[in-house]
Amino acid sequence: MAQTITKGIKALIAEANKVVTTIPLEEAKALVDSDQHVLVDLRDIREIKRGGKIPGAFSCPRGMLEFWIDPESPYHKDIFNQDKTYVFYCASAWRSALSAQLAMEMGLAPVAHIEGGFTAWLKADGAIEEVT
Numbered sequence: 001m002a003q004t005i006t007k008g009i010k011a012l013i014a015e016a017n018k019v020v021t022t023i024p025l026e027e028a029k030a031l032v033d034s035d036q037h038v039l040v041d042l043r044d045i046r047e048i049k050r051g052g053k054i055p056g057a058f059s060c061p062r063g064m065l066e067f068w069i070d071p072e073s074p075y076h077k078d079i080f081n082q083d084k085t086y087v088f089y090c091a092s093a094w095r096s097a098l099s100a101q102l103a104m105e106m107g108l109a110p111v112a113h114i115e116g117g118f119t120a121w122l123k124a125d126g127a128i129e130e131v132t
Helices: 009-019 025-029 045-051 062-069 095-106 117-123
Strands: 021-023 037-041 085-089 111-114
Parallel strands (some): 085 111
């Protein structure tokens, strides 16, 4: 018997975007050198190596986010234990919307994500840092 999916990805993303702050691209560009923000790249390392990343962004694969945020987890990363604003991004702002919502539910705050993701960042001539 086939599965019956009762809530699709479009609905999940729409729900996330209702509660997550979305930062416009031009505003996000100004955060690159901010010591009050942590830019978090949620893309897979292969995506990052292929296209680069926003300069100074911390790479956190989407599959590890919850484990790296939770201080009780053996995989916790101290970068998620700062009094800063966490700004997530992915390729198209889908994973980042869902991730920001989840991070907020876990208690991480403040949290936002970048409008349009890395694809929009590239189109807007945002700065890129190559990763090898």
